[in-house]
Amino acid sequence: xxxxxxxxxxxxxxxxxxxxxxxxxxxxxxxxxxxxxxxxxxxxxxxxxxxxxxxxxxxxxxxxxxxxxxxxxxxxxxxxxxxxxxxxxxxxxxxxxxxxxxxxxxxxxxxxxxxxxxxxxxxxxxxxxxxxxxxxxxxxxxxx
Amino acid sequence: xxxxxxxxxxxxxxxxxxxxxxxxxxxxxxxxxxxxxxxxxxxxxxxxxxxxxxxxxxxxxxxxxxxxxxxxxxxxxxxxxxxxxxxxxxxxxxxxxxxxxxxxxxxxxx
Numbered sequence: 001x002x003x004x005x006x007x008x009x010x011x012x013x014x015x016x017x018x019x020x021x022x023x024x025x026x027x028x029x030x031x032x033x034x035x036x037x038x039x040x041x042x043x044x045x046x047x048x049x050x051x052x053x054x055x056x057x058x059x060x061x062x063x064x065x066x067x068x069x070x071x072x073x074x075x076x077x078x079x080x081x082x083x084x085x086x087x088x089x090x091x092x093x094x095x096x097x098x099x100x101x102x103x104x105x106x107x108x109x110x111x112x113x114x115x116x117x118x119x120x121x122x123x124x125x126x127x128x129x130x131x132x133x134x135x136x137x138x139x140x141x142x143x144x
Numbered sequence: 145x146x147x148x149x150x151x152x153x154x155x156x157x158x159x160x161x162x163x164x165x166x167x168x169x170x171x172x173x174x175x176x177x178x179x180x181x182x183x184x185x186x187x188x189x190x191x192x193x194x195x196x197x198x199x200x201x202x203x204x205x206x207x208x209x210x211x212x213x214x215x216x217x218x219x220x221x222x223x224x225x226x227x228x229x230x231x232x233x234x235x236x237x238x239x240x241x242x243x244x245x246x247x248x249x250x251x252x253x254x
Contacts, residue, residue: 014165014167017163017167018163018165021163021165021195035226036226039226042195043197046195046197050166114201114202114234117233118198118230118234122233
């Protein structure tokens with residue numbers, strides 16, 4: 001497979017979630033990535049994009065925000081980067097649920113808080129940086 | 145996402161097609177609550193669900209809670225491997241009953 005990359009800018013609205021997942025799936029499928037890995041990568045991106053739309057931009061008082069989605073394949077790694085101008089938010093600093101939390105009966109769980117956990121668990125590497133006024137959420141999946 | 149809800153023999157059948165993400169989960173939840181009423185036996189067919197995020201898990205959690213307080217339960221039918229993985233990662237799998245077909249699920253309610 002040759003190295004290539006693509007990017008597209010989406011409005012930061014819930015209606016963009018499916019097109020963002022489709023954009024990632026189309027690129028990954030074209031590069032023969034297996035279905036299960038595509039699903040997990042799409043899930044990770046969907047969860048973080050949802051946070052940007054529902055919290056990042058509203059908290060920054062911005063109602064016409066965008067999310068740039070870049071995807072590239074190189075050196076047996078599929079990498080997605082989300083860039084936005086919303087409120088700085090580092091998902092890595094947010095506490096992850098403990099194994100004890102995950103064993104709690106469903107009825108005792110706080111609603112929510114699972115999105116970032118799922119995002120981080122679903123990719124081989126998750127990274128975050130804030131640079132030049134932009135949040136950059138980075139997702140890497142290793143391809144055998 | 146498309147959702148169909150039918151009631152037969154005191155069982156509520158929910159059939160979902162498409163993606164359950166944070167864009168569609170709210171609509172799914174209100175459809176379910178609107179039709180659920182005092183019924184407490186639910187079979188949810190996920191055969192045609194190609195994507196489910198934490199927003200979808202929250203709908204399952206809401207339904208589980210609602211039915212538990214009512215002495216009932218929800219049985220999930222044809223959960224894909226990918227969705228099964230999400231349920232395992234989050235521990236949800238321990239609290240839901242999964243079946244391979246609607247027939248199999250129905251037998252639990254007889």
